[in-house]
Each structure stands twice: as C-alpha cells, then as structure tokens.
Amino acid sequence: MEQPNLSYINELSGGDESFKNKLIAIIKKEFPEEKAIYIKNFEAHNFKASAENVHKLKHKISILGLEKSYKIAERYEDNLKENSTSGEEAFNNILKTITDYLETL
C-alpha cells in the first residue's frame, strides 16, 4: 500500500511553514467530516450521494500524493454512480491509511 506524503503541500507552501500548518489543520478537520458523511450515506445505501462524497475525498487523496489510490477512488466513484459497491474495501483501506497518517501530523 502506498503511503501518503506532503510533497504537494511542501511545494505549494514554498517554505511558508505557517501556510503549511494552516493547510494541514484544515485537512485534519475536513477529512474526518467528509469521511463520516461518506460512511453515513454508504450505510444508508445512498450510493449516488456516496459517489459525491468519494469525489470530494479524491481531492484529499491527491493532495497527499496517493496516485494509485486516486485511481482506485475514481473507479469506485464510477461504480457507486452505477449503484455498485465494488471497490468498497480498497477505498476503505485508503481512508484508514489517510486517517492513520493525519494522526501523525
């Protein structure tokens, strides 16, 4: 499993530590909220709404440099739009990886 990294955030911040910390704080706040909404919609079998939530989470996945995971999320989003849950486990693993990583920051 690929691991998240801060390459994009470092590049974006250009050495501005205060911006970097601000952005990480926003991600740490926003990611669990988006994840919770996704889980709620998924458990309610509202797959169309879940697809929208996955779409939003994809941005965080890409910001954290998870390129392969992004592709997995993309396919999973498409499946959810078709009311298929194929790819759920792999996507949940991505969410767990990010959750664990954010706790280390």
Next chain:
Amino acid sequence: MNCIIIDDEATARTILAQLCSNVPSLNILEEFPNAIQAIKYLNQNEVDLIFLDIHMPDFTGFDFIETIKNPPKIILTTSDSQFAIEAFEYDCIVDYLVKPIALPRFEKAIKKAESVTSVLTQAPENDKVETISGNDLYVNIDRRLIKIDIPSIYLIEAKGDYIHVKTEDKNYTVHSTLKKIEEKLPKDLFLKVHRSYVINVQKIIDIEDNSVLIKKDVIPVSRSNRPELMKRLNLL
C-alpha cells in the same frame, strides 16, 4: 484582476488562495463555500475573474454559470477532467484546472485569463461584438476574433443571450445583444424591424403585410417599426 473563489471544500479554497498569493496581479475579494452566496455577492459587486468548482452540492458550477447574467471570466477547478468539453461550450470559461493544482499550471491559466482581458478592454463598450474596421465587423467566437464582411450580412436574429448573424456565405452565433451589434452597423444599411430582428434593407426580396422576405427567411415586422421600413423603400 479582482477575483473570487467558489468551492465548497475549505481545503480547495485555501490552496487556491495560496496559489493566487503567488501572482501579484491577482486580488482575492472574497471566498464562498457555495454558489448561492456568490450570486448574492455578484449582484452588488463586480469581479474580473472567478475560480469556480464544478462539483458542489445542490447548485453546481454549471448551474451557477447559467444563472448569472454577463458572467466574468471563469477558471473552472475540478477533480475531474471529464467536463472539459462541456466547459468550453461557455465563452466565459477561460481555462479548466484539474485538482490538485500545481503553481506552473495555475500561472498558465492566469496568463490566459489576462490575455482575454486585453482583447476585451480594447473595446470597453462592448461585450463580444468588438470592432469595426472599414466594412468589417470582428466578432469574438471561442476566443477568436472572426472577421465578417458587413455588407454580406443579411439578417441578425436575437436568441436569448446570443445573436445569430446570417451572411451570404456563413452563419455565426455570437454571445452578444441585438442592441450592441446594431450600434456597430451602418444605419443606412441595417434596420431593426422587430425586437428580435435586424435586417439588411438592401437584401429585401419582398414585403407582404407585416413580414419581409430576406433570402429564404420570412421575418416579422412589428407595427412600430413598419413606418421606418416603408420610409427606407424607394416606392413607385
């Protein structure tokens, strides 16, 4: 350029604001988490450029563009590349950025937006119908200024936010108004015969009751415009 950011994701707004801070010509006026708030703001404020997310709950970026009158330049920001073709159907969209946005790509988009600005400011009175040079009229279609030979125009029809310009050789659809193009055309040649039509009087084939035949188009003539039309004719 004064700009606003519309994105429901705080992370995305923060990143865009940071990218903007690297470009001295950009001045962020406001950030909005949804399109509705932005519409209210735009009703009272003018901006040059909008960074707009497509995927937003309830009211998408495309809904937003359809709603606002005379949209300023827009750079779309999205996690999907699948909307690119749809995006460029809108004249106001100058670029399409796929997240995560890197600074070099962002700067390229701003250069594009600035180049569109310089073309538009050459004719500040106008929206899309630009300039006349002799017998030519230049119209902005898909960010290209296309030359139309004025005497070849036989009919202009208003359709919502667009006008259809019909010439001997080709037809053009331009994002503009009948009033704007009318101001750019020679008064002795063109006449508004109806609130939706301007005709080239030299191209009239015949007139019957409340309509004129121009080429193969039968155009209604409103009662208020009929006296002026009749005045223009060399009646026997």
